[in-house]
Amino acid sequence: MEKVLSRYIYWFESSTNKYLVYNSRYNSLYEVSGNVFKELNKLKNDINYIDYISVDIMEILNRNNIFVSENEDDDFVLELQYRTERAAFSKSKLGLILVPSLGCNFSCRYCFEEHKRDKVMDDKTIDSIILFIKNNKEAKELELVWYGGEPLMAFSAIKKILFRIKNEVNIPIIKHNIITNGYYFNNDVIDYFKNNHLDVIQITLDGERERHNNIRKIKETNEHTYDKIIDNIDNILNSLPNTSVHVRVNIEKSNINDYYEAVEVLGKKWSGKNVIIYPGMLRIENETNMKLSCNCLQKKEISEFMFDINKRGILKQDIYPHSIFCKTCSATRINSFIIGPYGEIYKCWNDVSDNNKVIANVNDGKIINKSLYYRYLIGSKWYNNVSCRKCFFLPICNGSCAWYSLKNKYQNGKFSLCDCMQKYPGMLNKCLEYVYEVNKL
Numbered sequence: 001m002e003k004v005l006s007r008y009i010y011w012f013e014s015s016t017n018k019y020l021v022y023n024s025r026y027n028s029l030y031e032v033s034g035n036v037f038k039e040l041n042k043l044k045n046d047i048n049y050i051d052y053i054s055v056d057i058m059e060i061l062n063r064n065n066i067f068v069s070e071n072e073d074d075d076f077v078l079e080l081q082y083r084t085e086r087a088a089f090s091k092s093k094l095g096l097i098l099v100p101s102l103g104c105n106f107s108c109r110y111c112f113e114e115h116k117r118d119k120v121m122d123d124k125t126i127d128s129i130i131l132f133i134k135n136n137k138e139a140k141e142l143e144l145v146w147y148g149g150e151p152l153m154a155f156s157a158i159k160k161i162l163f164r165i166k167n168e169v170n171i172p173i174i175k176h177n178i179i180t181n182g183y184y185f186n187n188d189v190i191d192y193f194k195n196n197h198l199d200v201i202q203i204t205l206d207g208e209r210e211r212h213n214n215i216r217k218i219k220e221t222n223e224h225t226y227d228k229i230i231d232n233i234d235n236i237l238n239s240l241p242n243t244s245v246h247v248r249v250n251i252e253k254s255n256i257n258d259y260y261e262a263v264e265v266l267g268k269k270w271s272g273k274n275v276i277i278y279p280g281m282l283r284i285e286n287e288t289n290m291k292l293s294c295n296c297l298q299k300k301e302i303s304e305f306m307f308d309i310n311k312r313g314i315l316k317q318d319i320y321p322h323s324i325f326c327k328t329c330s331a332t333r334i335n336s337f338i339i340g341p342y343g344e345i346y347k348c349w350n351d352v353s354d355n356n357k358v359i360a361n362v363n364d365g366k367i368i369n370k371s372l373y374y375r376y377l378i379g380s381k382w383y384n385n386v387s388c389r390k391c392f393f394l395p396i397c398n399g400s401c402a403w404y405s406l407k408n409k410y411q412n413g414k415f416s417l418c419d420c421m422q423k424y425p426g427m428l429n430k431c432l433e434y435v436y437e438v439n440k441l
Helices: 034-045 047-052 055-063 072-088 123-135 151-168 187-194 209-215 226-239 257-269 299-311 370-379 402-410 427-439
Strands: 003-005 009-013 019-023 028-031 067-069 093-098 141-146 173-180 200-205 244-251 275-281 336-339 344-346
Touching (some): 009 034, 019 427, 028 427, 093 123, 093 151, 200 226, 275 299, 299 427
Parallel strands (some): 141 173
Antiparallel strands (some): 336 344
16 A cells, blocks of 8 residues: 655754654654655655655655555545534534623723623523423533623513522532623622632733723723722632632733733732633634734734743643644534523624524524524635645644634635644744643643
8 A cells, every 4th residue: 555644744853853743644753863854755755765764764754654654634524514503503512602682881992892782691592492402402511601692781681580490400510600791790790609610710911000990990980990800819719619710811912911900919919729720811803804903912922922831831721732632612512602681692792682693483493594504514614725624734723713703704704713822934843842841742
């Protein structure tokens, strides 16, 4: 059987003169001798050189999957496609992102919900949601996320829904999260969630105090909100120790240092607490809505920033790549839905409050926007992109954003779809070399 050099092999000489080989398919990194390295370079320039490689070196190349059969890499792509589809079309898990109100007490200038409505989910819609869950006969697990607007502006609706799920539905809640601005997370809310466990509370800060207060003001009074939110997080961390609080610090080019300041000040303040402080990259589109604004951090800048905070141990993640076999999101999974206060159903978080992006309504269950529905489920998938199928980074990539994929395909968007941190020039070498030197693999 004819052998070829795998497209998933990458080799380089490190700054400390180590000869390193990385296999993205198997996510493996190892050092080779100078002789093997030289032979690889010759093969790169002329695959026919394989006939002149010694038996000993050929054995090393085969053992480390550097050479594969002629169709093996393409077959691996089919396996990834299968795994993606199996996860995307599984109905064993029901994912619900519930938006009990689109109303918000803040008036952030970049908010994508330009025309918010203060409607709170009524009892009829709640009835329909409970019936919707019950009718998902194949679902064995329920993942539940509260979203908005500001979901705690409809706290009464949240309590009604949770009460009915726990008393009328036989599907266990395996994930229970809330995304909130944190302002209304008072003692009453905390006491309620002591008995209705939340796994994660996500709260956003818009940088340091002055910047945050300038952006995140109370809508009606222009009241500052930073200190109130910090006090509430203090209370949450002390009262709900088993709930992880994820503090997202929004950054763009002008305030990137705010994240470092937040980690230094708030990290010290909440040392030992169940909290993660992470950067949120603001995605502000330009005036045509066809690409990101120049004020946003660009992909290369994000890559360098993430490398720095990981290398310095500021964010406890791994610089080393991760194998990602199922490349899906809520938009591309058949049993994941976002339900708004009118019972309107969306597939993507970014579509919330856009009437043109409603695919159905939970009150009648009929799909009213089939084109968008199938575009998300099928048309937005990574495997439709020839360059993705042939990409060295595919095994360690999470796949492209479905929302931006559709904007590029149907709305003349010019968005970059590649989010793999290691893809930007020189970054793969930096990540691999750092990991190798630290861990002495």
